[in-house]
Amino acid sequence: MSTALVILAAGKGTRMNSDLPKVLHPIAHAPMLEHALSAGRALTPEHTIVVAGHGADYVRAMMADIDEEAKIVVQEEQLGTAHAVAQTRDALSDFDGDIVVLYGDTPFVSAETLQRMLAARQNADLVVLGFTAADPARYGRLVMDGDSLERIVEYKDATEAERAIDFCNSGLMAGNAAQMFALIDQVDSANASGEYYLTDLVELARAAGLRVTAVSCDESETLGINSRADLAEADRVFQQRKRADLMADGVTLMDPETVYLAFDTVIGRDTIIEPNVVFGPEVTVESGVFIRSFSHFEGCHISRGSKVGPYARLRPGAELAENTHIGNFVEIKNAEIAEGAKVNHLSYIGDASVGAETNIGAGTITCNYDGVMKHRTEIGARAFIGSNTMLVAPVRIGDEAMTATGAVVTKSVEDGALAIARAEQKNKPGRARKLMDMLRAKKARLSKGAE
Structure with missing residues (x-):
C-alpha cells in the first residue's frame, strides 16, 4: 500500500512569542518540522504534504531547501485538525493509499513507530498512536477494549474511571485516504472551541462499522513543543539521545x-x-x-x-x-x-x-x-x-x-x-631614544595645556 505523509504545521505558536512559525524553530540546528519529515521518509511516501498556515511563505521557503518535492497547502483559517487534513483533499485527489498524519511540532516520533502504525493497518481501518503517560492529566484518554479502540475522551469530559486511564492520545493517526476524507466530511464543530477535531474520526469510524485500534510508543516520542522552554527541553532530549x-x-x-x-x-x-x-x-x-x-x-x-x-x-x-x-x-x-x-x-x-x-x-x-x-x-x-x-x-x-x-x-x-617579499630592514642608531624624547615632550605640552 502506498503512503502519503500529511504534516500539520499551520499553528502560530503564540507562546513562542516569535514572528517565525513555530515549526521552523530549530532543534539541533534543524527546524523541528525537518525532524518530523526525517522520520516520515522511512515510509518512502508517495506524497508528502505540509499543511501550513501562519507564516506559510516561510514554511514554503524552508521546504524548498529540504524537500523540494513536498507539496504545501495552506489552511487559511485554523479551524482544527480535521479541517487541516481536509485541506489536502485536492492534492491527494488521485491517491489511493494510506494517509499518515504527523504534527510538525511533535518532532521525535521515530521511523520505527510509524512503521508499526502502518503494520497495524493490516488488521484495522484506522490506527491511532498512543502512549502511557507518567502524568496523564492534560491528555485525551484512549479507551480500549482489548485491541479495539472504543473512543477518545478528553480529560474534562472523562468519568473518574476514564481519568484513571494512563493510555493517552498523541494525535497521530493512519488510515485509508478515501475513508479518512469520508469520515472528515462527517465531523462537526459542535464543541466549546468551534473547531473540527481529527479525534472525532474514532467515534465516527466505529459507528460506520470500521475497525479502530491504537499502537503504543514511548512517551518521549510524543513530546510536543509550544514554548521556548519546551524548545530548550526538546533540544536537551535530542542531545542526550544523540550523545x-x-x-x-x-x-x-x-x-x-x-x-x-x-x-x-x-x-x-x-x-x-x-x-x-x-x-x-x-x-x-x-x-x-x-x-x-x-x-x-x-x-x-x-x-x-x-x-x-x-x-x-x-x-x-x-x-x-x-x-x-x-x-x-x-x-x-x-x-x-x-x-x-x-x-x-x-x-x-x-x-x-x-x-x-x-x-x-x-x-x-x-x-x-x-x-x-x-x-x-x-x-x-x-x-x-x-x-x-x-x-x-x-x-x-x-x-x-x-x-x-x-x-x-x-x-x-x-x-x-x-x-622573499618584504622590505629591507634598516637600523637607525639613536633614533629610538630621540623619537621617545619627542613624544614625551609632546605629551607634557598637551598635559600642561589641559590644565
Missing part, C-alpha cells in the same frame, strides 16, 4: 554534556572529542579523529587520523584529508587540506588548496577577498609557508617551495623556489 548513540557506536566523549551535536552529525568510531565542542549542520567526522576542546564545525569533512583544535573553526567547504593537523586558533573555509598537511597556529586558510605534507607557519593568511570577488590560493605538496606570510590571491605556491617569514606574496612561486 548516547555516538558513545554506543564507539565514539569517546570526554564530557558528553558539553558537546553540542547537530541533527545530521556523523562521527566514526574511535574518534575522541574533548569538552566544549560544537557541531553545526552537515559535518562528517571519520574514524580515529582527535578533536580538542573549544572547536566549532559546520559544513565540513574530517578524514581518518586527523587532529583538530583546540580553538579551531572549520567552516563550510573545509575538507581535511587523512592525518592532517589543524591547531589552535586556525580557521579553514572552502579549502582542501591534503593528507599529512599541518596548519597548527593562528592562521586563516580560505578558498584554497593545501598540498600533501605541506606545513603552514603561524599567522599565515590567504588574502582571498578583494572587496568584491573571492580568489583562490593553491599551495603545492611538501611546501613550507613561513610564519606571518600573506598569500594575496589569486596565487600559486609550487611543490616544495618556501616563503620567507613575513612575506607578502603577490606573484606565483614556482616549484622548489624560495619567495
Whole structure:
C-alpha cells in the first residue's frame, strides 16, 4: 500500500512569542518540522504534504531547501485538525493509499513507530498512536477494549474511571485516504472551541462499522513543543539521545554534556572529542579523529587520523584529508587540506588548496577577498609557508617551495623556489631614544595645556 505523509504545521505558536512559525524553530540546528519529515521518509511516501498556515511563505521557503518535492497547502483559517487534513483533499485527489498524519511540532516520533502504525493497518481501518503517560492529566484518554479502540475522551469530559486511564492520545493517526476524507466530511464543530477535531474520526469510524485500534510508543516520542522552554527541553532530549548513540557506536566523549551535536552529525568510531565542542549542520567526522576542546564545525569533512583544535573553526567547504593537523586558533573555509598537511597556529586558510605534507607557519593568511570577488590560493605538496606570510590571491605556491617569514606574496612561486617579499630592514642608531624624547615632550605640552 502506498503512503502519503500529511504534516500539520499551520499553528502560530503564540507562546513562542516569535514572528517565525513555530515549526521552523530549530532543534539541533534543524527546524523541528525537518525532524518530523526525517522520520516520515522511512515510509518512502508517495506524497508528502505540509499543511501550513501562519507564516506559510516561510514554511514554503524552508521546504524548498529540504524537500523540494513536498507539496504545501495552506489552511487559511485554523479551524482544527480535521479541517487541516481536509485541506489536502485536492492534492491527494488521485491517491489511493494510506494517509499518515504527523504534527510538525511533535518532532521525535521515530521511523520505527510509524512503521508499526502502518503494520497495524493490516488488521484495522484506522490506527491511532498512543502512549502511557507518567502524568496523564492534560491528555485525551484512549479507551480500549482489548485491541479495539472504543473512543477518545478528553480529560474534562472523562468519568473518574476514564481519568484513571494512563493510555493517552498523541494525535497521530493512519488510515485509508478515501475513508479518512469520508469520515472528515462527517465531523462537526459542535464543541466549546468551534473547531473540527481529527479525534472525532474514532467515534465516527466505529459507528460506520470500521475497525479502530491504537499502537503504543514511548512517551518521549510524543513530546510536543509550544514554548521556548519546551524548545530548550526538546533540544536537551535530542542531545542526550544523540550523545548516547555516538558513545554506543564507539565514539569517546570526554564530557558528553558539553558537546553540542547537530541533527545530521556523523562521527566514526574511535574518534575522541574533548569538552566544549560544537557541531553545526552537515559535518562528517571519520574514524580515529582527535578533536580538542573549544572547536566549532559546520559544513565540513574530517578524514581518518586527523587532529583538530583546540580553538579551531572549520567552516563550510573545509575538507581535511587523512592525518592532517589543524591547531589552535586556525580557521579553514572552502579549502582542501591534503593528507599529512599541518596548519597548527593562528592562521586563516580560505578558498584554497593545501598540498600533501605541506606545513603552514603561524599567522599565515590567504588574502582571498578583494572587496568584491573571492580568489583562490593553491599551495603545492611538501611546501613550507613561513610564519606571518600573506598569500594575496589569486596565487600559486609550487611543490616544495618556501616563503620567507613575513612575506607578502603577490606573484606565483614556482616549484622548489624560495619567495622573499618584504622590505629591507634598516637600523637607525639613536633614533629610538630621540623619537621617545619627542613624544614625551609632546605629551607634557598637551598635559600642561589641559590644565
